[in-house]
Amino acid sequence: MMRIRGIYNPQEVRSGFLFISPWLISFLFLTLGPLLFSFFLSFCNWDGGPLDRIQWVGVRNYSKLFFEDERIYKSLYNTAYYAFLSVPLGVVLALLLAVALNQEVRGIVLFRAIFYLPKVVGGPATAILWLWLFNPVFGPINTMLDLLGVPGEWHPGWLSSEAWSKPSLILMSLWGVGGSMLIYLAGLQNVPRQLYEAAELDGAGEIRKFFAVTIPMMTPTIFFNLIMSVIGSFQVFSNAYIMTNRTQGMPNETTLFYMLYLFRKAFEEFEMGYACAMAWVLFSIILFFTLLILKSTPFWVYYEGER
Amino acid sequence: MNRDRRRAQSRLSGLRLKRKALAYAILVAFSIPFGFPLAWNLSTSLQTIQEVYAGSMIRIPADPQWGNYVKVFEFLPLGRFLANTFCITGLGLLGELMTAPLVAFAFARLRFPFRDTLFVVMLSTLMLPPIVTMIPTYIFYSKLGFVDTWIPLILPGWLGGGAFSIFIFRQFFLSVPVDLEDAARIDGCSHFGVYLRIFLPLAFPALATIGVLSFAGRWNDFESPLIYLQTIEKFPIALGITIFKEAYSVIAPHYLMAASVISLAPLLILFFAIQKVFVEGIILSGIKG
Numbered sequence: 001m002m003r004i005r006g007i008y009n010p011q012e013v014r015s016g017f018l019f020i021s022p023w024l025i026s027f028l029f030l031t032l033g034p035l036l037f038s039f040f041l042s043f044c045n046w047d048g049g050p051l052d053r054i055q056w057v058g059v060r061n062y063s064k065l066f067f068e069d070e071r072i073y074k075s076l077y078n079t080a081y082y083a084f085l086s087v088p089l090g091v092v093l094a095l096l097l098a099v100a101l102n103q104e105v106r107g108i109v110l111f112r113a114i115f116y117l118p119k120v121v122g123g124p125a126t127a128i129l130w131l132w133l134f135n136p137v138f139g140p141i142n143t144m145l146d147l148l149g150v151p152g153e154w155h156p157g158w159l160s161s162e163a164w165s166k167p168s169l170i171l172m173s174l175w176g177v178g179g180s181m182l183i184y185l186a187g188l189q190n191v192p193r194q195l196y197e198a199a200e201l202d203g204a205g206e207i208r209k210f211f212a213v214t215i216p217m218m219t220p221t222i223f224f225n226l227i228m229s230v231i232g233s234f235q236v237f238s239n240a241y242i243m244t245n246r247t248q249g250m251p252n253e254t255t256l257f258y259m260l261y262l263f264r265k266a267f268e269e270f271e272m273g274y275a276c277a278m279a280w281v282l283f284s285i286i287l288f289f290t291l292l293i294l295k296s297t298p299f300w301v302y303y304e305g306e307r
Numbered sequence: 308m309n310r311d312r313r314r315a316q317s318r319l320s321g322l323r324l325k326r327k328a329l330a331y332a333i334l335v336a337f338s339i340p341f342g343f344p345l346a347w348n349l350s351t352s353l354q355t356i357q358e359v360y361a362g363s364m365i366r367i368p369a370d371p372q373w374g375n376y377v378k379v380f381e382f383l384p385l386g387r388f389l390a391n392t393f394c395i396t397g398l399g400l401l402g403e404l405m406t407a408p409l410v411a412f413a414f415a416r417l418r419f420p421f422r423d424t425l426f427v428v429m430l431s432t433l434m435l436p437p438i439v440t441m442i443p444t445y446i447f448y449s450k451l452g453f454v455d456t457w458i459p460l461i462l463p464g465w466l467g468g469g470a471f472s473i474f475i476f477r478q479f480f481l482s483v484p485v486d487l488e489d490a491a492r493i494d495g496c497s498h499f500g501v502y503l504r505i506f507l508p509l510a511f512p513a514l515a516t517i518g519v520l521s522f523a524g525r526w527n528d529f530e531s532p533l534i535y536l537q538t539i540e541k542f543p544i545a546l547g548i549t550i551f552k553e554a555y556s557v558i559a560p561h562y563l564m565a566a567s568v569i570s571l572a573p574l575l576i577l578f579f580a581i582q583k584v585f586v587e588g589i590i591l592s593g594i595k596g
Contacts (some may be wrong), residue, residue: 008418015498016419022406023429023473028467031432034443041443048446098338103330111334111584114342120578123344123527124545125567128350128552132560138360140347175341205566206326235436238529242549258439266442267534279438 042277046268054273061277072278074253075261076285078166082257083233084169090229091222094177098184099214112185117215118298127242130172134158159243169240173233180225187221188214219301227293235259235284258282328345345571352376352564359561371591376569379562382555385569387540388442388547391457395532395543396525399461403468403521408510410467412502426477445534455537460528463566464521472517479513480506519581523574544570 017024042062045055065072084291097115101108106141118126133139133157142155156164192215199209241247249256262282266275351359353371380386413419414426448459467473483506491501532546539550548566555563 008420012417012498015420016413017419019413019417019498019502020410022465023410023467024425026463027429027432029447030463031435031440034440034447035435037443037446038439068420094327094335100333103327105327105330105334108580113578114338117345117575117578118341118525121527121569121571121574124549126344126568128548128556128563128571129344129567131552131556132351133344133347140343168390175344178341186312201317206322208418231434231436235438239498241533242529242552262438272442273444276442279436279442283436283439287434290434 025069038276038279041273042280046272046274057273061274062281064274065277065281069254071253071261075249075258077255078256079234079236079256079258080248082170082173082236083164083230086173087169087178087226087229087233089170090173090177090180091226093174093220094180095184095222097177097181098188099210101181101185103190108221115181118175119178122176123239126240127172127239130175131159131237131243134168136160160251162251162254165244165251169236169255171238171241172239175288183225184218184221187218191217216302220303223293223297223301227290230289230293231286232288234282237263237296327471348564348567348571351561352568354561356559356561366425375561375565379565379569382559383547383551384539384560385544385547385566388542388544389569391547392526392542392543392545393455395460396522398457399464399468399525400518400521402461402465403472404476404518406465407468407472408476408507408514409502409518411473412480412506414473415477415480416483416501416506417498429470430474433474436450437469442533454535455541456535457541458533459535464525468521472521476510476513476516479510484508515581519577526574 041054042061043056043058045057045060057129089181101111101115121248133141134140136155139158140159145155146152156168158164158168195213195217196209199213204212236257240249240255240260241263244250244255247256247260247268249260258278259282262275262278265271265278350366350368352375353368353373354375355372356365358366358368414422444459445454448454452564453459463469487505488501491505498505526543527545529549530544530546532543536542536546539547542550548563548570551566552563
């Protein structure tokens with residue numbers, strides 16, 4: 001069938017718009033509309049009641065957010081702490097497991113299942129499970145430390161201790177690296193064999209091959225995973241909500257993450273305008289880090305075919 | 308010459324052996340912390356309360372308390388939660404599998420104005436944190452009287468099911484040869500006919516992949532039900548199980564662990580039933596990491 005560039009078949013155009021209409025409706029009413037309204041609301045005070053109670057306050061929400069609300073900084077600190085530890089640790093662990101799985105070992109299906117299952121089932125039910133694992137008195141983690149001969153006074157209080165509450169949640173997040181591991185595994189399987197053979201002919205050892213072939217060839221995959229994990233970790237919410245007493249971030253707000261505080265403002269204190277301003281600030285932060293990673297790619301990401 | 312080569316080869320295979328041994332050591336060492344939580348969950352769900360408090364290591368209970376799995380239904384309205392979850396997950400998934408491939412087909416194979424611009428717009432919504440649109444979306448649903456109903460949880464599925472699924476289906480449809488499409492069109496098929504008879508049947512692997520990923524995502528969804536639902540009778544299990552956490556974690560941890568196993572079971576069954584699709588699907592799709 002002949003197709004001439006630039007001339008549309010009216011029937012095809014009609015079908016085209018009809019077929020994409022479900023997405024178009026959702027884009028207009030559930031994305032674009034809310035996006036604009038949220039931006040407008042961030043300059044208003046509103047308790048979520050009748051629409052005529054919306055009050056324009058200019059940049060008041062933003063100035064309050066930046067200069068008066070100490071909890072914003074506390075929650076940003078907690079979130080950054082979580083993100084800057086869980087993301088790099090997650091990348092390293094996922095890569096390590098993927099490389100080990102890629103060595104043509106026997107029982108790969110079994111190992112893959114063990115590492116990937118936590119990611120599949122990960123949800124509120126596993127948050128409740130980890131709450132028990134972390135129990136300082138009856139939980140198996142401290143029981144195990146006991147068996148290893150660690151004296152009782154050195155046992156971490158995990159979620160009930162101010163020092164350990166964030167590391168506990170980071171530890172739990174590492175349990176779910178199976179998803180990234182699979183993506184790395186796919187990337188590893190696409191590294192051309194000839195490169196390793198060429199390196200071997202040049203007398204490269206195993207370690208040298210890993211750092212001179214595997215890592216450079218994997219950088220695009222690492223880059224992609226890094227962006228997705230950063231975006232995700234700045235929005236950490238569910239596990240902390242379930243495990244550290246809703247939006248309280250117990251103990252002593254050490255796990256009050258940004259999203260928890262936002263949720264508190266919107267759905268517990270009904271400061272909708274302020275919560276919208278917070279959402280836009282979070283969006284800007286995420287955008288900033290995404291662009292930063294993107295700008296850094298020429299220095300460390302290797303793209304084939306680029307010279 | 309030949310001997311040198313053989314020596315080099317044996318040195319190489321020695322290295323390979325060492326590398327494999329190291330790989331095994333890493334895999335076995337990490338299997339313990341990765342496998343422990345779910346094994347402990349299963350073991351604890353079969354213990355008596357005295358056993359749980361006696362020291363919670365994994366053990367094969369001498370007398371497995373299968374009754375825990377019955378009693379937990381008396382403590383929590385688990386039957387109700389499970390039925391709700393199947394409804395919410397199933398209806399949303401059905402909508403997504405009906406609309407997402409159709410939208411993707413138009414983006415991949417039909418020519419209409421602004422198609423590529425709209426596609427880029429759609430892709431860029433992937434980067435948008437859901438929180439930015441969450442509050443106005445909540446207000447929108449609440450003004451329509453949909454708060455405390457399942458509609459906000461199901462409706463987005465029927466509206467294309469999100470940019471991610473549409474993107475995956477589009478990539479899939481792009482690879483279908485043009486000849487097939489042309490043949491059908493010469494036979495007098497409409498655009499929808501071409502989609503339904505040629506493209507949809509070919510998309511079975513993509514449908515399975517997206518279906519499984521979306522099922523798991525919907526089953527585990529916590530945030531949307533938390534925002535939109537108020538009546539406990541309407542809760543899915545992911546939300547329902549958490550409200551009983553405080554009440555039962557001290558007096559009945561073994562029941563809570565049984566409830567946890569029950570809520571994970573459908574995902575486990577799904578995973579083992581179609582492990583191949585699941586694993587290859589996530590590799591194929593690349594995202595969701």
